[in-house]
Amino acid sequence: MPETAITTVSDAELRWQLMIRRIIHLLLPIVVMVPFLCEIDMPGKPSPLVKQIYYDLEALEPGSVVLFSLDFDPGSQAELAPMTVAALRQCFKNDLHPIVMTHWFSGLGLHKRLLEETAEEFAPDKKSGRDYVLLGFRPGGQSVILSMGDSITGAFDKDYYGKITEGMDALKDVDSLRDIDYALVLSAGGTIDGMWIPYGSDRYGFPIGAGCTAVMAPDLYPFEQSKQITGIIGGLRGAADYEVLVGAPDDATSAMAAQSFAHLYIIGLVIVANIEEFVRKRSKKRE
Amino acid sequence: MWYKRYLPLVLVFLIGLLGFLTQYIPHWGSEEVVSYMARSLLIIVAFAMFIGAYSLLHMHLTRIRRQQAGWAYSLLVFVGATVMIAAGLYNEGTGPMPPLAPRGINTWLYDHVQVPCSATMFSILAFFIASAAYRTFRAKNLNALLLLIAAVIVMFGQVTISERFVNWGLYVANLFPPLHDFIVDGLGVTDTIFRKLAHFVMAAPNMAAKRGIMLGIALGAISQSLRILFGIERSYMGGGD
Amino acid sequence: MPEAPLERASSTRQIVEIVAAVVLLTIFLGASAWRQSDGLSSGTLAGTAEALGIIIAAGLTLIMYSFLYRDNPFFKAVENLYVGVGLGYGAVMTWHQALKPEVVEPIILAPSFGALGSALIVRGVPILLGFMLLTRISRKYSWPSRYSYAIMIGWYAGMGIPITIHTFILEQVNAAINPLFAPGASPLATFLSINTQIIVLVGTVSVLYYFFFSLEHKGAGKVVSRVGIIFLMVSFGASYGYTVMARISLLIGRVDFLLYDWLQRPRP
Numbered sequence: 001m002p003e004t005a006i007t008t009v010s011d012a013e014l015r016w017q018l019m020i021r022r023i024i025h026l027l028l029p030i031v032v033m034v035p036f037l038c039e040i041d042m043p044g045k046p047s048p049l050v051k052q053i054y055y056d057l058e059a060l061e062p063g064s065v066v067l068f069s070l071d072f073d074p075g076s077q078a079e080l081a082p083m084t085v086a087a088l089r090q091c092f093k094n095d096l097h098p099i100v101m102t103h104w105f106s107g108l109g110l111h112k113r114l115l116e117e118t119a120e121e122f123a124p125d126k127k128s129g130r131d132y133v134l135l136g137f138r139p140g141g142q143s144v145i146l147s148m149g150d151s152i153t154g155a156f157d158k159d160y161y162g163k164i165t166e167g168m169d170a171l172k173d174v175d176s177l178r179d180i181d182y183a184l185v186l187s188a189g190g191t192i193d194g195m196w197i198p199y200g201s202d203r204y205g206f207p208i209g210a211g212c213t214a215v216m217a218p219d220l221y222p223f224e225q226s227k228q229i230t231g232i233i234g235g236l237r238g239a240a241d242y243e244v245l246v247g248a249p250d251d252a253t254s255a256m257a258a259q260s261f262a263h264l265y266i267i268g269l270v271i272v273a274n275i276e277e278f279v280r281k282r283s284k285k286r287e
Numbered sequence: 288m289w290y291k292r293y294l295p296l297v298l299v300f301l302i303g304l305l306g307f308l309t310q311y312i313p314h315w316g317s318e319e320v321v322s323y324m325a326r327s328l329l330i331i332v333a334f335a336m337f338i339g340a341y342s343l344l345h346m347h348l349t350r351i352r353r354q355q356a357g358w359a360y361s362l363l364v365f366v367g368a369t370v371m372i373a374a375g376l377y378n379e380g381t382g383p384m385p386p387l388a389p390r391g392i393n394t395w396l397y398d399h400v401q402v403p404c405s406a407t408m409f410s411i412l413a414f415f416i417a418s419a420a421y422r423t424f425r426a427k428n429l430n431a432l433l434l435l436i437a438a439v440i441v442m443f444g445q446v447t448i449s450e451r452f453v454n455w456g457l458y459v460a461n462l463f464p465p466l467h468d469f470i471v472d473g474l475g476v477t478d479t480i481f482r483k484l485a486h487f488v489m490a491a492p493n494m495a496a497k498r499g500i501m502l503g504i505a506l507g508a509i510s511q512s513l514r515i516l517f518g519i520e521r522s523y524m525g526g527g528d
Numbered sequence: 529m530p531e532a533p534l535e536r537a538s539s540t541r542q543i544v545e546i547v548a549a550v551v552l553l554t555i556f557l558g559a560s561a562w563r564q565s566d567g568l569s570s571g572t573l574a575g576t577a578e579a580l581g582i583i584i585a586a587g588l589t590l591i592m593y594s595f596l597y598r599d600n601p602f603f604k605a606v607e608n609l610y611v612g613v614g615l616g617y618g619a620v621m622t623w624h625q626a627l628k629p630e631v632v633e634p635i636i637l638a639p640s641f642g643a644l645g646s647a648l649i650v651r652g653v654p655i656l657l658g659f660m661l662l663t664r665i666s667r668k669y670s671w672p673s674r675y676s677y678a679i680m681i682g683w684y685a686g687m688g689i690p691i692t693i694h695t696f697i698l699e700q701v702n703a704a705i706n707p708l709f710a711p712g713a714s715p716l717a718t719f720l721s722i723n724t725q726i727i728v729l730v731g732t733v734s735v736l737y738y739f740f741f742s743l744e745h746k747g748a749g750k751v752v753s754r755v756g757i758i759f760l761m762v763s764f765g766a767s768y769g770y771t772v773m774a775r776i777s778l779l780i781g782r783v784d785f786l787l788y789d790w791l792q793r794p795r796p
Binding site for chain 3: 288290294295296298299301302303304305307310321323327328329331334335336337338340341342343345357360361362363364365367368369370371372375383386390395397398401402403406407409411412414420430431433435436440441445446485487488489491493495497499502503504505506511513523
C-alpha cells in the first residue's frame with residue numbers, strides 16, 4: 001500500500017488562508033457593484049447560436065403558436081428570466097401566440113408574473129386565452145409531454161387560472177404537439193435533453209430552441225450540431241444577445257459590464273495563483 | 288408471499304415490454320396505449336409528490352422528537368409549511384376550490400420569502416467558485432494546464448469586454464497602419480475573435496468529449512433498463528418482505 | 529461534529545461580532561426606512577405590503593450572505609424557513625395544478641353519474657395506484673406501493689430503450705460522421721470544417737475508448753486513451769468557464785435586486 005503523505009498546516013497558515021478567502025469574497029461583490037454604480041454599459045454582438053433562435057421565431061407567420069416550457073425556478077431567474085421576457089416580447093410584437101407551461105412547480109409563481117408583466121407592459125391589448133395561454137404545471141415530466149402529444153387540451157384541460165382550455169382562441173389551431181410551430185424550452189436542468197428532445201421533438205417533429213443556464217450550455221452543443229435543437233441561448237450572455245436582437249436592451253444587457261468585470265477578476269485570481277505556484281515551485285527547487 | 292415479491296417483478300417485465308413494443312408498432316392502438324399510460328402516470332406522479340413532502344417532514348419531526356442538535360430550526364420548517372398551506376387553503380377567503388388569488392398571502396410569501404431565499408442560496412456559489420479559482424486552479428501538470436487554458440478562453444470569450452479589448456488593441460495598432468492592416472486583413476481579426484475562439488472550444492473539443500460521455504451514459508441507461516425489466520435491479524421494491 | 533479551531537469564537541470576538549451585528553441591523557433598518565419610505569407611507573395596503581415585502585426579501589438575502597463570514601443561527605433559521613415555505617408552496621401547487629383538476633373535480637365533484645362513470649373508466653386505475661403508492665410511508669404495509677412503482681418504472685424503462693437508442697445514439701453517431709467536403713464552400717471554410725469534423729470524430733472515439741475498461745490501455749490503446757483525456761480536460765475546463773459565468777450571473781441578479789429594488793437606485 002502506498003504511504004499517504006500527511007501534511008500538517010500550521011495555525012498561522014490556516015489563519016492566512018482564511019483571511020485570503022475572506023478578502024476574495026469581499027472583493028467579488030465590490031467588483032460586481034462598481035459597473036452598476038458607475039453606470040458602465042457594455043453591450044456585445046449576438047452569437048450565431050442565439051441569432052438562429054431569433055430568426056426561427058421571426059420567420060413564423062402571425063398567429064403561429066410558440067410553446068414556452070419555462071423549466072426553472074427563482075434559483076436561476078437571474079439567467080433565465082431576461083431571456084423569457086425578451087422572447088415573449090418578440091412573440092407579442094410579431095403577433096405569435098405563446099403557450100406557457102412548466103415542469104418545475106416551484107417556479108410557477110415567477111412564470112406567471114413574467115408573462116403577465118410582459119403582456120401588460122408591451123402588449124396591453126393582448127388577452128389571456130385569446131392571444132396567450134398560461135397552461136401552468138402538471139406533474140409527470142415525460143408523461144406530460146406524451147400526453148400533450150396526444151392532446152394539449154387533454155393534458156391541460158384547465159389553464160393556470162382554472163379556465164377550460166378547450167375552445168380557447170389561442171389554441172384553436174392546435175390539437176397536439178404536432179401542431180406546435182416552435183417550442184422554446186428555457187431550462188435550468190434536465191428537461192431539454194432529458195425530456196423535450198427525446199419525448200417531444202424527436203417524436204412529434206416540432207423544432208426546439210434551447211435557452212438554458214450557462215452550466216447546462218456545454219452539454220447541449222452535441223444536440224445543436226445534430227440539429228435536434230436549432231440554437232442555444234446560454235446563460236446571461238445569451239439573454240443579453242437576445243435582448244439586443246429583439247431591440248430591447250434590458251436587465252441582461254445592463255449586467256454585461258458587471259459580468260465582464262467579475263470574469264476578469266476571476267481570471268486575475270487564476271493568474272495570481274499560478275504565479276504564486278510557479279514561485280513556490282522554484283524556491284522549493286532551489287532549496 | 289408471491290403477490291408481494293414476484294407479481295410486481297412480472298408486472299415490471301410486462302409493462303416494460305408493452306412500452307418497448309409501442310415504439311415499434313405504428314398503429315393507432317399503440318398510440319392509444321401510450322396516451323392512456325401517459326395520462327395515468329401523470330395522476331400517479333401527483334401522489335408521489337406527497338411521499339417526497341412526507342419524507343422531508345418526517346426527517347424534521349424525528350429531529351424535533353429526539354431533540355437532536357439544531358432541532359429548534361426544524362420547527363421553522365413546520366412554521367413555513369403551515370403558514371404557506373394555511374394561506375393556500377384560506378385563499379383570500381374563497382377557500383381551496385377556486386383558483387389561487389392573484390395577490391394573496393400565498394403569492395406575497397412566494398415573492399418575498401421563497402424567491403429571494405432561493406435566488407440567494409444559489410448565488411452564494413459565486414463566492415465559492417471565486418475562492419476555488421485561487422486555491423485550486425493551478426497548472427500543476429499538463430492536464431491541469433489544458434483545463435485552465437480552456438476555462439480562461441471560455442471565461443474571457445464569453446464576456447463583452449473581450450470585444451472592447453480587441454478594439455482597443457486595434458486602435459493602438461492603427462498607430463502603425465501596416466500592422467493594423469496585417470492584423471485585420473491578413474489575419475482576419477475582428478472584435479469577436481475571442482468569442483469565436485471560445486465557440487470553437489465549445490463546438491469542437493468540448494462537444495466531442497460531451498458526445499463521447501453521452502454515448503457512454505446512453506449505453507449505461509439501456510443496460511440499467513434491461514436490468515430493471517429482467518428483475519436484476521430491484522431497489523424500487525423498497526425494504527420488507 | 530466539532531468546530532474547526534478557527535471557526536470557534538473567543539469571547540472577545542463574540543462581543544465584537546454582536547456589536548457588528550447590531551450596527552449592521554441598525555444600518556439595514558435605517559436604509560430600509562429611508563429608501564422604502566414612499567411605499568411604507570403610501571396609505572394603501574398593496575403599497576405597504578410591497579415595500580414591507582422588499583425589506584423582508586432584502587433582509588433574508590443579507591442574512592443568507594452572512595454565511596460567507598461564518599455559519600450562524602440567523603442563516604440556519606432562514607435556511608429552514610425557506611425549506612418550509614418551499615414545501616408549503618409545493619403542496620399548494622400540487623393541489624391546484626394536479627390533484628384538484630385530475631382527481632377531485634372529475635371524480636368527487638362530477639356533475640352527473642354519467643360523467644363520474646366515464647371519469648372512473650379513464651382515471652379509476654391510476655387514482656387507485658396513486659393511493660397504493662402512499663403505502664410506501666408505512667414500513668410494514670408498503671408492499672402495495674410496489675405495484676405502482678412497478679408500473680411507473682417498467683413503463684419508463686421499456687419505452688426508454690428505443691427512445692434512448694434513437695435520440696442519444698443513432699442521431700449522435702449520425703451527426704458525428706458528416707461529409708468532409710461541403711459543395712460550394714470556400715477553401716478556407718472547407719479547411720476549417722474538415723478540421724472541426726476530424727477533431728469531433730477523433731474526440732468522440734477517444735473519449736469513448738477512455739471509458740472502455742474491458743481492455744487494458746497499453747500500446748496504441750494508451751495513446752488513444754491519452755487523447756481522450758486531453759479532450760476531457762478541455763471539456764471540463766470549458767464547463768468550468770461556463771459555470772463561473774452562471775454563478776456570477778446569479779450574484780449579479782441579487783446585486784441588481786439590492787441596488788434597484790431595495791435601495792431604489794434609479795435604473796439607467
